Amino acid sequence: MFIEVNNLSYRISVFAEKCGVNKETIRYYEKKELLKEPIRTDAGYRIYTDDDVKRVKFIKRLQDLGFSLSESYKLLGVVDNDNVRCQGMYEFVLRKEKEIQKQIADLKRTESMLQDLKNRCPDQKAIHQCPIIEWLVFD
Amino acid sequence: MFIEVNNLSYRISVFAEKCGVNKETIRYYEKKELLKEPIRTDAGYRIYTDDDVKRVKFIKRLQDLGFSLSESYKLLGVVDNDNVRCQGMYEFVLRKEKEIQKQIADLKRTESMLQDLKNRCPDQKAIHQCPIIEWLVFD
DNA sequence: CTTGACCGTGTACTAAGGTACAGGGTCTAT
């Protein structure tokens, strides 16, 4: 028998809803060690706290910012004060920064290409009749 | 018996090498209809030309620019003068442009966060001792 | 005491963009 004591602990459904993800995702994060194993009821039901909600939301924010789950796992090493995962953290941040700068440069190039492409089309409805072919095939 | 006549036609290995991808990728692109079915020798060996090299390199360039294979398939509709794939091409370009602009904005946000993160660290070797935790957990 | 809403585990499936085999045919040189 499990009682929700003044909103401090939740079973997986309520927890997942609070996090804005679904249950399977929570179990998936646990398997990937992004979430530590939660305490359980006698029946084996997982019990979560508000701190866990913060953690999942943090992972989701990192994800929105373009970090993969394994990168988030690395960053969580800082939060968890885990020396192993903190090894080379500065270099990790530096590498990620470089990567992002390259991505931005690539996207900007693509953006201007698309704009150019649009401008070259005399009739918006007949893009296949504009100089797109030559433009695309010969850089 | 197959003779390479003055470098105009290649079997899959040489072709793949010229394109900078491997054989399986070529067959994969064929299956995905990014490459049309090539002519074959009597033994059934695929034969490619320099035009095919240009096409694969084009696909690779699009990929570097952030286009997925299915998007490249769409764009190749223009090259191939395929009316079906050319349907709604202008809208496609427009949509892609918006998408890229959003991606650029997101990446810029992440970039400045990473820069901020680096600057907050007094000692480059001890990032786990800088205010990263609070910064990460409470936006 | 049984129904329905939960929870558990484990496995399979998805998309994208390939990679890696297995089992067989072909071609060239020795």
Add this chain to the structure above:
DNA sequence: ATAGACCCTGTACCTTAGTACACGGTCAAG
């Protein structure tokens, strides 16, 4: 005439970030 280097098809496997489902246990209400 046979080894070695190619080629073929088909299928399975990989990663990432989950989703879906089957089968079974738990618990509160009627």
